[in-house]
Amino acid sequence: MQTLFDAAGGMDGIRRLAHAWHERVLADEVVSHAFSHGFHPDHTERLAAYWAEALGGPRAYSGIHGDQAQVVRMHSGNGAHDEMDERAIACFDQALADVGVAGDSPLFEALHGYFAWATRGAMARYPASKRDVPADLGDIPRWTWTGPAA
Numbered sequence: 651m652q653t654l655f656d657a658a659g660g661m662d663g664i665r666r667l668a669h670a671w672h673e674r675v676l677a678d679e680v681v682s683h684a685f686s687h688g689f690h691p692d693h694t695e696r697l698a699a700y701w702a703e704a705l706g707g708p709r710a711y712s713g714i715h716g717d718q719a720q721v722v723r724m725h726s727g728n729g730a731h732d733e734m735d736e737r738a739i740a741c742f743d744q745a746l747a748d749v750g751v752a753g754d755s756p757l758f759e760a761l762h763g764y765f766a767w768a769t770r771g772a773m774a775r776y777p778a779s780k781r782d783v784p785a786d787l788g789d790i791p792r793w794t795w796t797g798p799a800a
Contacts, residue, residue, distance in 0.1 A: 653706025654764070654793060657757050661702055661710075663749065667761075668698035670745035680737045684728075703790045704764065711790060718772070718787040723780045725773040735769050742769075756795065764793040 658664055672694045675681040690696065699710040700721065711721075742765040743753070751758045772791070776782040792799035 651795070654757070654760055654795065655702055655705040655707030658705065658751070658761065659749075661698070661707065664702045664705070664707070665695070665698040666749045667745055668694045668701060670748040671742050672697065674741035674745050674748070675738060678737055678741055680734050681741060684731075684734065684738075700790065704768070704793055705761075706792060706794070709790075718790050719783055719785050721790070722772050722776065722787060723783045728777065730777045731774070735774060739766050739769055760793070760795050763797065767793070767798070 655664065658667065676685060696711065696715060699715070703709050703711045712718075739762075743758075743762055746758055746761060747753060751761065768791075772787075
């Protein structure tokens with residue numbers, strides 16, 4: 651079966667999606683707050699590498715930048731931010747449309763499911779402190795057409 655990574659256009663498609671999402675969140679008055687203190691100059695490329703790995707592509711993120719614990723740590727210790735999370739998910743859905751993924755397609759449903767799961771779950775699990783993130787979260791979790799890989 652084709653991976654989500656391949657269905658989304660491989661690395662080029664994932665890069666386009668990461669760029670579209672990043673543009674959307676920077677323009678959003680709520681979500682842009684997460685980037686108000688700056689961000690890594692290669693943020694979009696790193697994000698694309700992370701998503702590529704999570705969606706069945708090459709291990710381009712963890713081979714260079716670290717494991718899931720490091721990623722979760724970057725997103726932790728900022729308090730609860732449910733509204734920001736929901737708006738980030740809406741920006742992701744808009745970015746999918748921006749790159750030509752039809753809103754009624756199985757690809758849209760699977761990618762939306764992944765992003766909502768990651769945003770509301772792992773990335774929001776430790777609002778109090780980065781120190782709460784366990785060191786042994788393992789590899790970047792993989793997502794399939796039907797949800798988390800077994």
